[in-house]
Amino acid sequence: MNEPVSKPTLIRLKKVDFAWHAQANLTIKSGNLCVEEHEHVFIRGASGSGKSTLLNIIGGIVTPQRGQVEIVGHDFCQLQALQRDRVRADHIGFIFQQFNLIPYLSILENVTLPCRFSKLRRDNAIERSGSVIEEAMYLLNRLYTKGQFSFQRTTSELSVGQQQRVAAARALIGQPQLIIADEPTSSLDYDAREAFMDLLFDELKLSGSTLLYVSHDPTHQHLFNRVADMSVINQQAEVAL
Amino acid sequence: MNLRLLAQKSLASRRSTAILTIVSIAVSVILLLGVEKVRVNAKSSFANTISGTDLIVGARSGSIQLLLYSVFRIGSATNNISWKSYQHIAQQKGVKWTIPISLGDSHRGFRVMGTSRDYFSVYQYGEKRTLKFTSGKQFEAVFDAVIGSEVAKTLNYSIGDQVIISHGTGSASFTQHKDKPFVISGILEHTGTPVDRTVHVSLAGIEAMHINWNGAVKKRKTSKVVTESNLQPESITAFLVGLDSKIVSFKMQRYINDYAGEPLLAIFPGIALHELWSLMSVAEKALLIISLFVVVAALTGMLAVSLAGLNERRREVAILRSVGASHWHIMGLLITETVLLTMIGIIIGLIMLYSSIWVAQPLIEKNYGLFIPITAPNVRELGMISVLLAASFLVGLVPAYFAYKNSLADGMSVRS
Numbered sequence: 285m286n287e288p289v290s291k292p293t294l295i296r297l298k299k300v301d302f303a304w305h306a307q308a309n310l311t312i313k314s315g316n317l318c319v320e321e322h323e324h325v326f327i328r329g330a331s332g333s334g335k336s337t338l339l340n341i342i343g344g345i346v347t348p349q350r351g352q353v354e355i356v357g358h359d360f361c362q363l364q365a366l367q368r369d370r371v372r373a374d375h376i377g378f379i380f381q382q383f384n385l386i387p388y389l390s391i392l393e394n395v396t397l398p399c400r401f402s403k404l405r406r407d408n409a410i411e412r413s414g415s416v417i418e419e420a421m422y423l424l425n426r427l428y429t430k431g432q433f434s435f436q437r438t439t440s441e442l443s444v445g446q447q448q449r450v451a452a453a454r455a456l457i458g459q460p461q462l463i464i465a466d467e468p469t470s471s472l473d474y475d476a477r478e479a480f481m482d483l484l485f486d487e488l489k490l491s492g493s494t495l496l497y498v499s500h501d502p503t504h505q506h507l508f509n510r511v512a513d514m515s516v517i518n519q520q521a522e523v524a525l
Numbered sequence: 526m527n528l529r530l531l532a533q534k535s536l537a538s539r540r541s542t543a544i545l546t547i548v549s550i551a552v553s554v555i556l557l558l559g560v561e562k563v564r565v566n567a568k569s570s571f572a573n574t575i576s577g578t579d580l581i582v583g584a585r586s587g588s589i590q591l592l593l594y595s596v597f598r599i600g601s602a603t604n605n606i607s608w609k610s611y612q613h614i615a616q617q618k619g620v621k622w623t624i625p626i627s628l629g630d631s632h633r634g635f636r637v638m639g640t641s642r643d644y645f646s647v648y649q650y651g652e653k654r655t656l657k658f659t660s661g662k663q664f665e666a667v668f669d670a671v672i673g674s675e676v677a678k679t680l681n682y683s684i685g686d687q688v689i690i691s692h693g694t695g696s697a698s699f700t701q702h703k704d705k706p707f708v709i710s711g712i713l714e715h716t717g718t719p720v721d722r723t724v725h726v727s728l729a730g731i732e733a734m735h736i737n738w739n740g741a742v743k744k745r746k747t748s749k750v751v752t753e754s755n756l757q758p759e760s761i762t763a764f765l766v767g768l769d770s771k772i773v774s775f776k777m778q779r780y781i782n783d784y785a786g787e788p789l790l791a792i793f794p795g796i797a798l799h800e801l802w803s804l805m806s807v808a809e810k811a812l813l814i815i816s817l818f819v820v821v822a823a824l825t826g827m828l829a830v831s832l833a834g835l836n837e838r839r840r841e842v843a844i845l846r847s848v849g850a851s852h853w854h855i856m857g858l859l860i861t862e863t864v865l866l867t868m869i870g871i872i873i874g875l876i877m878l879y880s881s882i883w884v885a886q887p888l889i890e891k892n893y894g895l896f897i898p899i900t901a902p903n904v905r906e907l908g909m910i911s912v913l914l915a916a917s918f919l920v921g922l923v924p925a926y927f928a929y930k931n932s933l934a935d936g937m938s939v940r941s
Contacts (some may be wrong), residue, residue, distance in 0.1 A: 304934075340936040345846060366851050373849020378937065380847070383840050388538030389531075400527065401849035454848070466938070 293354070294462050294494050295319040295342055297517075300351035302337060311337045313519040315351065317512070321461070324488065324495040326505045329514025335498050338517065339466055342496070343376060344368025356461055373402035377455030377493070381467040384451035385439040392435040395420040395453045398460075405458020412459070423453040427483050445476035449483065456487050463488065464496045469504075481507065528854065532861040535841075539834065543866060546827045550870025553823040554913070555878045557816040558906055562882070564809055565905075566897050571802055574718045575794050577649030579774050582606070582614065582781055583763035585788035589804070592797040595626055595763040598636040598719050602628065605760035610786045614766070619777060622647050622767040627731045627758065630690050630702075635676050637690050637724045639731035639761075645671070647767060650718045660684055661711030667729045667756065669710035673721035677712045684709055688724065690734060702734040717896055729756035766791070820913060823870075824920050827863060831924040839931050847937040855928050860921035867917035871910055875902070 300315035312334045319325050329335045340346045341353060344360050347368075353360040356375045360368055377398065385394045399406040399416045409419035424435055427449045439447060448468055455463050465484070469477040481504055488495055497508065505511050536543045575596050583591040584604035593599040615623040624647060627639030645656050645663045661684045664671055670688050677683070687706040707726060715721060733756055768774055774793070781791035842855055850858075882897055890896045902910065 336936070336938045340938075343847065343937055345936045366853070369849060369851035372847075378847040380938065384844065386841055386844055388534045393534075397845075398848045400531075401854070 292321050292357070293318055294321055294323075294356055295496070296352065296354040297338075297341070298352040300341065300348040300353060302341060302346065302348040302351075304337070304346075312341070312348070315341075315348075315518050317517050319462075319494060319496055321494055322492060323510060324485075324508045325497065326508035326511045327496065327498045327514060327517065328500065328502060328505065328511060329498065329517075330500050333514035334518045335514060336466065338514075339378075339464055339498065342464065343378070344372045370402075373398065374404040375460050376462045376464060377457075377460040379448070379451045379455045379463070379465040379468045382444060382447070382471045384454070385442075385447055387438065387440060390436050390438055391424065391442070391450055392417065392420055394439060394450055395424060395435075395457055397454060399458055402458060405460060408458040416457075419457060420453065423456055423487075424450070426487070427453050444471050445473075445480065448472060448476075448480055452480070452484055452487070456491060456493070459491050459493065461493060462496065463493045464498070466498045467500070468497075470499070470501065477503075528857045528861045529865070532858055532865050535858070536862055536865065542830050542834070546823075546830055546866050547870045547873060549823040549826050550867055550913075551874035551877060553816070553820040554871050554874025554910075555881070556819050557909055557913075558875070558878055558902070559881075560812045560816045561906055561909065562878075562897055563895070564812065565903070567895055568802060570717055570895055572795075572798055573651040574798065575648075575650055577647075577653055577767065578765045578794050579768040579771065580766040580778060580781070580791045581763060581794055581797070582766060582789055582791045585790045588790065588792040588797045589801050591763065591790055591792055592794065592801060594628060595765075596719065596794065598628070598638070598723060602762045605762055606764075606789060607760050607787060608758055610784065610789065611761055611764055613786065614781060614784070614789075615764075617777070617780070619769050619773040620766060621769045624648060624765040625728060625758075625761045626763045626765070627728055628762045630692055630731070630734075632676075632688055632690050632724045633680060635673075635680075635722050635724050637670075637726060637731075639726050639728045639758075641728060644725065648720075648765070650716050650720065654716070656716070656720065657714040658711045659714050661709065664710050664725070664727050664730070666708075666710075667727060667733050668705060668707045669727065669730070670707040671711040671713060671725040672709055673713050673723045673725075674715040675721035676724060682709055682712070684712065690724070690726075705734045717890075728758050728761070732756040732758050820916075824867075824916055827866060827917070828920050828923055831859065831863060831921075832927065835924055835927055835931065838928070839935055842928055842932050843935050843937050846932060852929050852932065855932055856922075856925035859925040859928050860918060863917045863921035863924070864914065867914060871913065 295317060297315050297317040300312055301310055302312040302315070303310045315334075315338065317338070327335070327338075337346075341348055341360075342355060344355065344363070344365075345368075347353065347361055351361075355371060358367075358371050360371075363371070386397070389397070396416050399409055406416055409416045413419035413422050421435065439450065442450065448471075451468070455465075468484075469480050472480060484495075485507060495508075497504075502511075581591060581595050583595060584602055584606050586603050590600060590603075594602050611623070611625060614620065622643060624644045625639075625641055628636060630637040642663055647655075649655055658671075659674065661671070663669075672682060672688075682688070686709045688709060689701050689703055689706050691701045707724075707730065713720060766777070768777060778791045778793070781789050845855060845858075879899060882899055886897060886899075
């Protein structure tokens with residue numbers, strides 16, 4: 285992988301070895317991954333291939349026993365946990381498979397949650413829309429069928445598809461450089477899945493964020509610049525079929 | 526990051542357990558501070574029973590016994606002291622005033638105390654307060670009586686009513702001085718001391734009603750006529766002494782205790798009150814310990830609820846971590862929740878405590894003679910509240926630690 289000098293690298297993993305416990309087998313062995321800015325990368329992997337571990341490493345939740353991890357220009361092996369948390373808060377928006385939302389917060393409070401932890405994203409949101417709430421409303425109105433629910437209400441009445449859209453709005457608020465989506469459509473039916481992907485890519489076009497998309501389902505891989513298989517990234521992973 | 530808002534919303538979503546926890550904290554606060562308020566006020570009302578008196582003198586016995594019968598009208602003297610000895614000491618240099626006390630009779634359960642007229646001007650209680658009359662005046666005639674506020678209230682007496690005094694101190698005495706009824710000449714203002722439960726008569730009155738009596742037995746041949754001349758008492762039960770200067774009080778105490786005429790005992794009322802109170806300190810400590818245990822139980826309950834909910838909240842923690850929360854945020858959230866619950870519990874507890882004091886104040890005063898004022902929490906009570914808050918912080922550390930451990934294992938994704 286020869287990356288052009290003009291494009292900065294957002295994710296660089298080199299020869300990463302990781303085990304959850306000192307005595308456990310390596311979950312990731314000699315992991316390598318490079319993602320450049322504005323790239324949309326599809327990572328294909330079956331469950332058990334070390335996907336979620338990989339995402340925890342990129343998110344700075346855990347650090348590998350060996351190897352190099354560089355995220356948005358920060359060497360994660362040199363940073364304290366608190367500093368890695370700050371990088372995650374400032375630069376990464378996550379969308380997970382399901383249960384993305386905090387049940388006791390309203391739709392709006394869920395979307396604005398990252399701005400509570402990151403001043404950078406708060407400032408970005410204010411710069412773009414005047415206030416964090418305005419920005420959240422803007423994103424929700426784009427991603428979400430208008431007027432269906434009051435954004436002040438809790439998320440318990442939302443369908444899974446609607447929940448995923450709220451999660452996408454939360455990942456996008458404050459324009460983080462990197463969006464990481466972990467099987468975001470796997471709990472959706474076909475129509476909702478297509479609609480979600482369309483919305484996600486539309487937003488990425490607008491924000492210019494980089495996307496790291498992880499899935500075992502190759503249906504949407506044609507939408508991406510690049511497809512990487514977990515078995516290539518992780519020497520420990522079983523080859524996905 | 527405003528953790529309080531998150532904690533507030535999170536607690537609101539678990540309303541029923543949160544409310545129960547708040548109630549248990551509130552109850553423990555009511556008990557802890559209620560016991561403290563009763564204790565402090567009981568102690569101060571106790572210490573305020575008598576003031577301005579430098580020495581109490583009686584026949585030689587124990588100092589607490591002397592205090593009990595002379596001030597609290599509890600129990601009785603083993604021996605009287607002679608009028609001669611009393612006069613001798615009253616005339617010593619340095620003695621400013623003396624008040625004789627003569628006990629042994631009662632009226633429908635209330636003690637009758639024979640004393641001098643000086644009693645109404647010199648006797649002090651509380652913060653150097655003297656006795657005042659709500660109606661009437663001090664006794665003038667031999668068969669005049671001045672009653673305390675509680676006597677008046679309980680027996681519904683007013684000025685001019687007749688009072689028949691019983692011999693002895695039981696409420697159902699069979700020997701009554703029916704031949705010599707007393708007339709109420711004055712009613713004293715409420716003091717919150719044993720004075721309220723006392724019928725005061727002159728020493729002459731005490732002598733007069735016992736004329737023609739021999740000990741506890743009524744003489745058959747009743748002929749002697751009551752006149753001023755034969756009403757000089759031969760003995761009294763005790764007397765209070767006021768001195769010109771505090772400096773001479775130890776000297777005077779030694780003088781009285783060494784008095785050769787008869788065995789006497791002089792005590793400092795303050796010291797004796799303190800001794801008596803310390804006898805009760807076991808009960809006082811037991812109450813405090815019980816209320817402390819209730820606090821511990823409330824905190825333990827809160828801890829149990831918090832820990833029980835932790836497993837259900839693993840996903841919530843994972844989500845918060847993914848949007849950028851650090852471990853400190855997660856721990857802070859859990860600690861904030863327990864502290865918030867405790868704070869609300871304390872506030873509700875204080876409101877309930879003060880409103881119940883407000884409601885129960887007249888009842889407690891009527892039944893126990895104890896006035897509990899509505900005052901802002903004192904330093905000690907504020908200290909208790911602070912310790913409770915600090916304890917809730919420590920309690921919060923436990924779920925915070927387990928949430929941290931869970932979050933280490935879960936990362937951003939919960940496998941469940």
